[in-house]
Amino acid sequence: MNVLEGMRWGEAQLLDKNIDNARFDADMLLAEVLKVSRDKLYFERDRQLSNEEENAFKHWIVRRSEHEPLQYILKSQEFMGLPFYVDERVLIPRSDSETLVETWLELVRQEEKQGRARIKVADLCTGSGVLAISMAYYYPKAEIVGSDLSSDALEVARVNAGNLGVSVNWREGDFAVSIRGECWDWIISNPPYVSMADYVQCAPEIFREPSMAFLGGQDGLKFYRRLAEEAKTLLKPEGKILLEIGWDQGEAVCGIFQKKGFATQVFPDLAGRDRVILAR
Incomplete structure (x- = not known):
């Protein structure tokens, strides 16, 4: 042919x-x-x-x-204008998650004008490392740690950091376990936030990706509750949390953090849907 x-x-x-x-x-x-x-x-x-x-x-x-995802066959996916290696060990990065990085960059650059330049950031559930690596690439003054429960995912993250020439400290651990005992300026995460009911309705391609990267408990809010429970012990006094959320989870996630004494703000993605929550 x-x-x-x-x-x-x-x-x-x-x-x-x-x-x-x-x-x-x-x-x-x-x-x-x-x-x-x-x-x-x-x-x-x-x-x-x-x-x-x-x-x-x-x-x-x-x-x-x-129904094998195109990205797994090609072994690549672009994110924030950067090429990333992906395979079956990691969640495929979505463009929706770029809203989180873009929001963080805007907030950090605003803080820089007020004299805060060197900051310490933890990216939880880092997966292929796209959030941590993009932040390090576009704001190299930050000290960034990427943490994940999956050693396989961290292998992919290390490959991506090496390919893009950025420095990230990778740690293996269950959610916030690997960052305890330290105080952070920022905690960033795109945690698993899909409910069981929504997961079973997903397209066939989704079931080729690691389920642990999607499932956030029965209602999808498990990891937000876990972080809210111990967040104050992890943050500096002026520290902040920036999280990706499902388009219909803004009110629920804000409520979880507000009950723990946090002020919250929701940011939309390019489609105008709730996508990122800031808690301080």
Whole structure:
């Protein structure tokens, strides 16, 4: 087959298996096989695929047809304009989470104008490390720790930090356990916040990702309660917490922290949905 035939064949195969964004995914897989950008495919539409290229492409289409996420096949996902390695050991970064990093950067730069420059940050449930690494990349003056219960996830995070040339202190531990006994300017987290009821309704691709990265207890609020319970022992007097939340969890999460004496503020994502909560 030539490139154009490959694009059409791949799309048809994925559509037959009810894969969302079938054309985009087929194009991206073919582009990766050919080592070109997606927009170059049409310029090379008459090029014949070698036997090796055709076999590799067809193998990847089969994998995607079985609802394996595109990012796991390509081993990559962009986040905050940076390339990250991902595989089955970690949650695939979502663009929604960029709201957390962007909000943090804005708040920290405001504080910098008031004379606070060197800050100590803990990123809990760091996974592939995208939050911690993005913060370190765009604000290198911060001292950043990334913590996760999964040693496999931390291996991926270390690879990403090395690839992007940033320094993050990685720690293994259950949620806040690895940062106890220290005082932090910021605690950042995109914790598991999907309820059991919502999880069972998810797209098939979700079940290929680590379930521990999604499930936040029966109602999705387990980790917010855990952090609120001990947050005051972890923060400096002016310390703050910045957390990603589900679009419908703003009121509930604010209530959890307000009961522990925190003032809260909710920030929306680009779609206008509640996405990040600040507790101080």
